[in-house]
Amino acid sequence: MDKNRNWVSIESEGDEKYAKELEVAVKAVHVACLLCQKVQQNLIFNGDEDSVQSKDDSSPVTIADWSVQATVSWILSQAFGTENVSIVAEEDIESLSKSDASSILSSVVKTVNEALSSAARFGIKPPVTHLQTTQVLQAISRCNSRGGPTGRFWVLDPVDGTLGFVRGDQYAIALALVENGEVVLGVLGCPNYPMNKEWLNYQNGYRRILSSLTKPDPAGWDSNGCVLYAKKGSKKAWMQPLVNGDKGIGSASQIKVSTIDNPVLATFCEPVEKANSSHLFTQGLAHSVGLRNQPLRVYSMVKYAAIARGDAEIFMKFARAGYKEKIWDHAAGVVIIEEAGGIVTDAGGRPLDFSKGMYLYGLDRGIIACAGPSLHQKIMTAVDASWNSSCL
Numbered sequence: 001m002d003k004n005r006n007w008v009s010i011e012s013e014g015d016e017k018y019a020k021e022l023e024v025a026v027k028a029v030h031v032a033c034l035l036c037q038k039v040q041q042n043l044i045f046n047g048d049e050d051s052v053q054s055k056d057d058s059s060p061v062t063i064a065d066w067s068v069q070a071t072v073s074w075i076l077s078q079a080f081g082t083e084n085v086s087i088v089a090e091e092d093i094e095s096l097s098k099s100d101a102s103s104i105l106s107s108v109v110k111t112v113n114e115a116l117s118s119a120a121r122f123g124i125k126p127p128v129t130h131l132q133t134t135q136v137l138q139a140i141s142r143c144n145s146r147g148g149p150t151g152r153f154w155v156l157d158p159v160d161g162t163l164g165f166v167r168g169d170q171y172a173i174a175l176a177l178v179e180n181g182e183v184v185l186g187v188l189g190c191p192n193y194p195m196n197k198e199w200l201n202y203q204n205g206y207r208r209i210l211s212s213l214t215k216p217d218p219a220g221w222d223s224n225g226c227v228l229y230a231k232k233g234s235k236k237a238w239m240q241p242l243v244n245g246d247k248g249i250g251s252a253s254q255i256k257v258s259t260i261d262n263p264v265l266a267t268f269c270e271p272v273e274k275a276n277s278s279h280l281f282t283q284g285l286a287h288s289v290g291l292r293n294q295p296l297r298v299y300s301m302v303k304y305a306a307i308a309r310g311d312a313e314i315f316m317k318f319a320r321a322g323y324k325e326k327i328w329d330h331a332a333g334v335v336i337i338e339e340a341g342g343i344v345t346d347a348g349g350r351p352l353d354f355s356k357g358m359y360l361y362g363l364d365r366g367i368i369a370c371a372g373p374s375l376h377q378k379i380m381t382a383v384d385a386s387w388n389s390s391c392l
């Protein structure tokens with residue numbers, strides 16, 4: 001079979017299961033990516049700092065987070081009927097509904113309407129009239145599912161790596177479908193992660209700092225992102241270019257994990273922020289396993305994308321004790337890596353459990369994703385050997 005294929009041909013593939021869900025999810029993520037690119041440009045080049053707010057846990061949330069959540073929620077509801085759509089997502093409307101948030105709320109409404117108006121190029125029918133504020137708030141707050149072991153629900157991280165987003169750096173849009181506790185579809189939009197990794201500066205952690213550009217160049221950097229997706233059990237994962245303008249969706253090519261299994265040649269990725277994962281602990285693991293390359297520190301689920309595309313071999317995350325990993329930070333990435341040929345487990349070797357609600361309950365110590373079993377086993381052995389003295 002041809003490695004490169006058009007989007008349309010995916011629908012006519014033998015396995016029709018989840019075909020419509022995948023099609024709608026991929027389109028929704030493309031729309032969301034373009035929305036985010038616009039907001040990020042505005043934030044970085046026009047200094048629209050009011051568009052960033054701080055949540056109770058001091059983490060940032062922006063116009064883009066709320067707007068993507070509303071837009072994706074609206075698109076899914078239109079496609080499948082509101083009563084059939086259940087979504088677990090990161091954001092809520094609590095702070096957005098406060099009286100002092102009226103200006104940010106009106107920016108969200110404007111951003112959502114702009115995104116939906118331009119969605120026609122992906123074959124998504126826009127709303128007949130512009131969505132009103134209450135409709136946008138409803139679309140966001142409809143994403144109030146708590147997940148669980150039975151039935152079907154979508155899992156959405158509207159902007160993953162919001163910190164990277166506000167810094168003009170990497171971020172991702174992550175959408176997954178979970179059925180009876182299993183992730184069956186995953187779509188990952190990476191607006192600043194070019195199809196060709198050579199366009200990124202590895203030494204600088206794959207950073208793509210927009211502020212280092214002198215002016216926005218929609219024709220240039222805009223068109224460089226990618227969207228990855230996979231269907232559980234298909235043993236295939238795909239990547240499409242993110243295209244701006246009126247071109248719709250470009251053709252998809254199959255992606256596979258790296259074949260490197262020698263630690264000396266392998267590269268591991270991890271969160272940028274030490275607060276999100278212990279750099280000290282992974283440094284020790286890297287040393288004992290014999291990893292020599294400097295770690296690739298990159299914001300967001302772009303790390304999952306890097307493993308699935310074969311740009312790196314290992315992803316490790318060891319959060320501080322007591323931190324509960326959220327399902328939306330992992331669902332889409334896990335299925336994409338697995339179908340691209342890789343392995344994702346907790347540090348005890350068990351698959352991540354998406355059936356326990358909003359959190360990955362029962363997670364053993366941390367998350368280890370690898371291109372192949374040999375590296376995976378080596379990392380798990382190293383974790384066992386050093387865990388008791390780790391202070392984590």
Ligand SMILES: Nc1ncnc2c1ncn2[C@@H]1O[C@H](COP(=O)(O)OS(=O)(=O)O)[C@@H](OP(=O)(O)O)[C@H]1O
Binds near residue numbers: 163276277300
């Ligand atoms: N304290 C702590 N420990 C562990 N994890 C945390 C913590 N705080 C936040 N988060 C979650 O991390 C998400 C970003 O993860 P990253 O791997 O991209 O981290 S980093 O930004 O590169 O440092 C980030 O996702 P977003 O909120 O979608 O950006 C959070 O869900």
Ligand SMILES: [Mg+2]
Binds near residue numbers: 161328
């Ligand atoms: Mg996240």
Ligand SMILES: [Mg+2]
Binds near residue numbers: 065090158159161162
């Ligand atoms: Mg998020």
Ligand SMILES: [Mg+2]
Binds near residue numbers: 059162
């Ligand atoms: Mg967040």
